[in-house]
Amino acid sequence: MSWAKILDCGDAPLTFLDNTVALKQLEKAHKVVSGRKAKNPSKSQTPRIIAFGGDHTTTLPALRSAASRWGKVSVIHFDSHLDTWDPKVLGGGITQYIPKGDLRNDVRCGFDMIKARDIDRIGVDGVIKKIKERVQDTNVYISVDIDVLDPAFAPATGTAEVGGWTTRELLSILDGLEDLNVVGADVVEVAPIYDNPGETTVLAAAEVVHSLLTLMVQKPVTST
């Protein structure tokens, strides 16, 4: 579509010395794009951003930034992990598995869940239908942790989990989300240093980004 312009905004400056400062840096960097309004709302679109991780922490400041521009946003979160663990329960561990209370906190955060194996029961169309029923016509932020794919399709990630989706399944689901008001997105947890010589993971990630971009281009959204 001719109206869309795509711009590489480069890397966000990020300290590794202090997580709190790092989160603020990322939010500030995100706002370089999401802080802008459409120059002329009748003729141009509000800038939207797709961020690349980094680990999944990068989604939190991106969401804060997106919310400051768009107000309430629905989050569609593709991941083999919940990522909603209560920090008080989790303590200092980053990948520590806490069986009790995990789901309780996920529900408290407002998430509904579609499990990886549900796709065998309800199919790609069933997954798309459930997502669309959930978010309806709200503004949507899509976060894709590449570990939602099976390690056969995305080995280059920090916490791979077997039994995930194929790349084709994920792409078909993303493409099925056309008509949603996608106001922001990210692809995270890609660790190219772990990739194989065929670069399976980065190829998958690039195609996921392409699908996300297509969703944004197909459905212009303008903020007030």
Ligand SMILES: [Mn+2]
């Ligand atoms: Mn994950």
